[in-house]
Amino acid sequence: MGAPAGSGSASGPTPPERFWSLPPRDLFARLATSPAGLGAEEAARRLARHGRNAVAESQRRHLAARVLRRLAEPLVAILLVAAALSGLTGDWPGFAIIAAVVAVSVALDVAQEHRAEAAAAALRESVAVRATVRRDGQPIALPVEEIVPGDVVELAAGSLVPADGIVLESRGAQADEALLTGEPYPVPKRPGPSGAAGPADAYDALFAGTAIVAGAATMLVVATGRATRLGDVAAALAARRPPTAFERGLRALGLLLLRLTIFLVLFVLLAHLAFDRPALESFLFAVALAVGLTPELLPMVATVTLSRGALRMAARRVVVKRLAAIHDLGAMDVLCTDKTGTLTEARIVLRDCTGPDGASPSPRVLSLAALNAGLAGGIRTPLDAAILAAAPPEATAGWTLLAEAPFGAERRRSSVLAAHAGRPRLLVVKGAPETVLAACTAVESPAGGAPRPLDEATRAALLARAEARGAEGLRLLGIAWREPAEAEIAADFGPENERDLVLAGFCAFLDPPKPSAAGAVARLAAAGVRVKIVSGDAAPVVRHLVESLGLPARGLMTGEEIARLDARALAARAEACDLFARVSPDQKRRVILALKARGHTVGYIGDGINDAPAIGAADAGISVEGATDVARGAADLILLAPDLGVLADGVEEGRRTHANVMKYVRMGTSSNFGNMLSMAAASLAIPFLPLTPAQILLNNLLYDISEIGIPFDAVEREDLAAPHAWDMHAVLRFTLVMGPLSSVFDLATFAVLLWGFGASPGEFRAAWFVESMATQILVIFLIRSGGPVWRARPPHPVLAATSLGALAVALFLALGPPAQALGFAPLPGAVLGAIAALVVLYLAAAEAMKRVAVPGLPPA
């Protein structure tokens, strides 16, 4: 995709290391652009030259590359060697079969995976982060990957910085550069040139991978993709993402089977050679065994099952950005959520504005609040929008913004410095009542006289009053002001100026609870997922919401308490606590980590700038369609509707996916494994090969095909009822019960054939081929459910078709016209009858034993 073409004329030399030391004018000239941005044609040319603005190679590989990658796998390579040897020794059927096995399994693998991944990628793209870019003078929304050097990008609070560049304009912009500098507090950004020595001091530079957390800014893009400062770091981070529990489980299983395979194959090969069997034949037999044993389809099945899961989730309005997160969603047993939007309607309205007493209505407080909300740059928060919707338009008339200190979630205040002809300058602060009060030294008197000093008794009374109103479910903002002296220069304006304020009063907001939330929480609880609320809002508001929704909730912790606890103490407390109030963004993250440390699989759903760290820390990070870019960027899953019910559906889908992967794992570890094991043993006990190498490969190919339908299959209700963890012990237990069971029947088959019927090698192979195909394939209908087979939900038609179809082909090959060419001899009716009886007996035994193999199932 968009490989950089080495086309001729460059539009400017590569930007200097310290691009922030150049005046914007020079950079505009170097990059041949202007404040109106690039033209569409020039942008397309630059995209071709510089490549896409992405740090990692595109995940979607070419079809040809995929095929080549498969052919280079050691196992396939061995098979190709085996085919060549068969051909050289004149064994043409052997050659044809091996070649066919390679061709069909590679084709299956590639086609399935490619299709599934392409569909999942298309979904992912639909929720990709976009940026507002000026092209031909007009701001348009573009995929971040299409940004090129010279572009002018408009950013607002919540935007991810898409590339490296300089600030052209700033309206109180602050960037979170923790990724770059490790500094957790946002840094102000304004135009330069700063001439700074390093990126950490470059107040006029913005870097890809950081985020705007307050205010708004316009930037000129200087470098994109891998050329950005964090490009290589980000690429390395993306590549080194620690594997999830699911991926670790799959890998452990693969490794276990691989070790067993190597051991067995070497053992068989050496034993055969020790018994003086023909070397080439023994080698081919061992290779075929290895192919039969290796879970070569496991990665494909996992990808296809997960991709199919992603499509089904999309139908239920959950878009999956990281495939393995489906599994984490199903395994999640604790869900943390913020309040607004998921538990409330997020239709915030201003209920009233009052004086400090919280009772007498105050138009003046509304005007001050409107001044703060209306003059502030950046995107409007819902609270700001509610204030402006209620305020008369003339509230801000004549006022201009001199400076501002935008809202910060750690500070919980926002302020503006405003000017009006013929009036003193006015500083207006609004924010959480206790944080505003903390900056106040005086309070307006209800009668409207001169402000009086704020004494401790009044302060306590005001706080108690605010708390009481919060307990009615009202979200409160304190409004305070002061008239700064001219000497306080606007350029240095910042949070330090929020001092010596006069409290004017309070604005109270209503955000109605979402009635559907109670049902969704109950559904999640029934599915074994405990819901915890982690909110930046005040404790009484959170408690009132929980009560009005009738949610079961124990305990409440505030950010103040969390700040006093170390990680271990927090883990102990967080476990038993369902409500967290007045928590800062970093504390949200700490709560998630604490719960993870207790062994929980934790999900977090949120939409704000303040939720991004917690979303990133969670096992399943969830955001919603309309959320800020930072939240969506950090999330693994995006809900297309901000609704917990949608999430409950997603959890179900995650568990369905897991259950289907487990079916494949069980098939592979029990019946298939048992069969191959028996064959290895038999090859030593009987004087001829129980199956020729080509027959084994054919057997394995048909078995693989029979399983293609598994990702489509329905699952049982009990598989959806509780979170599952990837449990290697359970897999092992299943293998240790079901593997030997199938071996017992294999040995019985050998005995019957050899001693009962005195079968010839050709007859033995035909009979054994039929028996092993029938047992391996049919057992899926039993182990696809834990309960009695007659009570299970019917298998999906695709699964029935692939399984029974593969079996029919096997019977046709072993018993029909092609039999002789494949080295099978015709079977007498008595042998067929005996085999049918053995298969039925095996299936009955497997049905009985699966209850032992899967612990914790109710008796039939």
Ligand SMILES: Nc1ncnc2c1ncn2[C@@H]1O[C@H](COP(=O)(O)OP(=O)(O)OP(=O)(O)O)[C@@H](O)[C@H]1O
């Ligand atoms: N625009 C604003 N100006 C001033 N103060 C604000 C503003 N927005 C929020 N606050 C204050 O900061 C507190 C935390 O707000 P925020 O909405 O970020 O928390 P949150 O965790 O996202 O809440 P929720 O759980 O409801 O989603 C609010 O309770 C309010 O007191």
Ligand SMILES: [Mg+2]
């Ligand atoms: Mg929020």
